[in-house]
Amino acid sequence: MSDAASALPNERTSEDVALGIRRRVFEHTIRNNGGYLSQACSSAEQLAWLYNEELNLGDPTLPMVPKPFGGVPSADNPEYHTGAGYNGPASPAYDRLFIAPAHYALVAYATLIEVGRMAPEGLEMFNQDGSSVEQIGAEHSPGMEVHNGTLGIGLSTGAGLAWGRKKKGESGRVWVYMSDGELQEGQTWEAIQAAAHHRIDNLYAIMDVNRQQCDGAMTSVMEVRDIQAKMEAFGAKVVWIDGHDLDAMREAVKTPHRGQPLIILANTSPFRGMPSLQLRFPRLHYVRFKREDERAKMNRDIARSLGIEPIDYA
Amino acid sequence: MVEMVSRPYERAFRDYAVANPEVLCLSADLTSSCEIDKFRDDHPEQFLSLGMAEQNMLSFAGGLGLAGYRPFIHSFGVFLYRRPYDQLMASIAYPRRKVRLMGFLPGVTTPGGMTHQAIEDIAVMRSIPNMTVLETGDATEVESICEAADSIDGPVYARVLRGAVPRLFDTPIRVGEIRELSAGDDILVVTSGITTEEAMRARTALDGAGVSIRHVHLHTIKPFNTAAMLDHMASVKGGVVTLENHVTEGGIGSLMAEIIADHGLGKKLVRLGLKDTYAHGGSRPYLMNHYGLDAIALVRGIEALTGDRYGITEEDLEAVRVEAVHSNVKAEGL
Numbered sequence: 001m002s003d004a005a006s007a008l009p010n011e012r013t014s015e016d017v018a019l020g021i022r023r024r025v026f027e028h029t030i031r032n033n034g035g036y037l038s039q040a041c042s043s044a045e046q047l048a049w050l051y052n053e054e055l056n057l058g059d060p061t062l063p064m065v066p067k068p069f070g071g072v073p074s075a076d077n078p079e080y081h082t083g084a085g086y087n088g089p090a091s092p093a094y095d096r097l098f099i100a101p102a103h104y105a106l107v108a109y110a111t112l113i114e115v116g117r118m119a120p121e122g123l124e125m126f127n128q129d130g131s132s133v134e135q136i137g138a139e140h141s142p143g144m145e146v147h148n149g150t151l152g153i154g155l156s157t158g159a160g161l162a163w164g165r166k167k168k169g170e171s172g173r174v175w176v177y178m179s180d181g182e183l184q185e186g187q188t189w190e191a192i193q194a195a196a197h198h199r200i201d202n203l204y205a206i207m208d209v210n211r212q213q214c215d216g217a218m219t220s221v222m223e224v225r226d227i228q229a230k231m232e233a234f235g236a237k238v239v240w241i242d243g244h245d246l247d248a249m250r251e252a253v254k255t256p257h258r259g260q261p262l263i264i265l266a267n268t269s270p271f272r273g274m275p276s277l278q279l280r281f282p283r284l285h286y287v288r289f290k291r292e293d294e295r296a297k298m299n300r301d302i303a304r305s306l307g308i309e310p311i312d313y314a
Numbered sequence: 315m316v317e318m319v320s321r322p323y324e325r326a327f328r329d330y331a332v333a334n335p336e337v338l339c340l341s342a343d344l345t346s347s348c349e350i351d352k353f354r355d356d357h358p359e360q361f362l363s364l365g366m367a368e369q370n371m372l373s374f375a376g377g378l379g380l381a382g383y384r385p386f387i388h389s390f391g392v393f394l395y396r397r398p399y400d401q402l403m404a405s406i407a408y409p410r411r412k413v414r415l416m417g418f419l420p421g422v423t424t425p426g427g428m429t430h431q432a433i434e435d436i437a438v439m440r441s442i443p444n445m446t447v448l449e450t451g452d453a454t455e456v457e458s459i460c461e462a463a464d465s466i467d468g469p470v471y472a473r474v475l476r477g478a479v480p481r482l483f484d485t486p487i488r489v490g491e492i493r494e495l496s497a498g499d500d501i502l503v504v505t506s507g508i509t510t511e512e513a514m515r516a517r518t519a520l521d522g523a524g525v526s527i528r529h530v531h532l533h534t535i536k537p538f539n540t541a542a543m544l545d546h547m548a549s550v551k552g553g554v555v556t557l558e559n560h561v562t563e564g565g566i567g568s569l570m571a572e573i574i575a576d577h578g579l580g581k582k583l584v585r586l587g588l589k590d591t592y593a594h595g596g597s598r599p600y601l602m603n604h605y606g607l608d609a610i611a612l613v614r615g616i617e618a619l620t621g622d623r624y625g626i627t628e629e630d631l632e633a634v635r636v637e638a639v640h641s642n643v644k645a646e647g648l
């Protein structure tokens with residue numbers, strides 16, 4: 001079992017963390033015959049890089065095994081707290097992270113485990129009644145600080161927090177992990193416009209550009225066209241990278257962006273590390289196997305791709 | 315054992331839209347989740363994908379209405395009014411466009427947590443001038459919701475059930491009707507949507523305890539048949555209990571309170587539902603139990619109303635239907 005000491009950055013390589021994320025999400029998906037699996041393929045390197053290298057976070061302030069659901073915010077619930085403590089304390093020097101696409105929660109939880117911020121038992125509480133480890137990350141879920149399940153609100157909240165922190169002279173940055181489907185919501189553009197207008201340059205976003213959404217390929221649902229040109233026109237500093245290339249992330253974050261938010265566009269594959277998932281295209285948003293033979297074959301094939309034994313789910 | 319019907323909306327919408335070419339199918343990236351994916355594939359000329367962009371979709375639908383079409387907008391109920399409320403008002407409700415807002419996963423029928431759970435939609439929609447508000451409670455009502463909604467000369471919001479839906483009724487929705495499910499004379503129980511099935515689960519035990527329940531089901535919440543409700547209220551010696559998949563403010567509990575006060579009836583009223591709280595993520599039976607929306611909560615509510623104790627426990631109620639978390643009738647984990 002992991003403990004907090006193993007959370008020290010670079011004890012493991014980010015490649016290793018990314019592989020661990022894919023393995024955990026795969027195992028969960030096969031066992032439960034359902035999960036946000038393709039999101040692990042596309043986002044594993046970015047979340048591994050953030051948590052294992054880039055983010056300046058303190059030690060977790062919440063128990064390794066998550067507490068049960070403790071009620072919603074209310075004047076009658078003075079013990080209420082968010083799940084942000086898994087990212088450490090909200091001290092001025094530390095960074096903050098929002099997972100804007102809240103259905104990536106399964107991948108985010110797997111990341112917390114891989115970097116020693118949550119016990120593996122936490123994932124067994126996923127989507128269980130009475131658990132705080134919710135299917136759609138809630139603000140009381142591990143690693144979450146605000147609700148983002150209604151897509152498109154994450155970057156705006158990040159911009160507000162970043163503006164406030166800058167005004168207070170805090171050195172910690174605000175990071176928002178985003179997905180490209182959010183580009184269809186007008187609010188995303190309003191957020192960039194406001195961040196640029198107010199010169200909020202302690203705001204950083206990395207976007208998983210996997211070109212998939214609930215209905216399928218984004219081109220078939222609603223085209224978003226030239227993301228970089230649009231974002232730059234709205235006032236952001238934008239860098240395109242290969243979203244599976246850790247060195248590219250390490251370089252991209254050094255891009256000067258004085259007076260502008262920095263948005264890293266991570267070009268990714270929703271099959272990365274699990275090539276057999278291509279057979280399901282364009283039904284990738286939520287992977288559930290309708291036939292036992294498909295589940296068994298995917299179990300064998302993906303396990304082989306990930307270098308592990310097939311999952312015993314019987 | 316109650317008959318379970320698989321994906322009744324999918325067939326009902328197809329049949330209705332094919333027969334009515336001025337009906338358009340609009341979707342906001344929840345096409346399979348709202349059971350219209352097959353319609354999209356089979357009838358692309360009647361389908362418009364508007365992406366994850368609800369504000370635009372609602373005003374766009376207003377424009378379609380202006381062009382003489384009757385758009386059916388499909389999404390989770392919560393996404394049809396929280397973000398695009400201004401557009402709902404200005405582009406749809408005020409000008410009385412014939413836009414049909416099909417709201418899926420009402421209340422706690424979704425494990426998606428606060429952001430996915432429409433718990434105050436009835437209150438919001440009831441307060442909008444020109445709006446008609448319908449709610450489906452079984453497969454027969456889902457099968458007739460398209461025709462019922464499209465019969466309205468103005469905008470309609472409907473709570474729609476999806477996936478495996480029990481069949482409780484054998485007659486379609488007739489807008490304005492109140493269904494009388496039992497004709498007792500002690501207590502009036504008023505339910506709508508999924509809480510009707512809960513009240514039916516409690517009926518045998520309550521009969522056994524000697525409480526005579528008059529149970530009515532509402533599929534039409536606005537406009538409301540006040541005259542028929544006054545007759546039901548006059549038919550019971552005691553008070554009224556409402557059970558709703560919604561906050562207790564502004565929904566059918568409030569509707570009964572308004573009728574009682576408006577007509578000086580002096581009836582005692584117990585409103586059951588979400589008590590000034592948000593919900594959270596979890597399975598439907600768990601959430602219904604946790605927030606007091608289920609059959610046992612109704613029994614306790616009736617006890618609170620009468621001051622009696624019936625000695626009824628969970629075991630005395632008919633078995634809860636158990637749904638698999640990952641069922642083939644659902645598009646994703648939600």
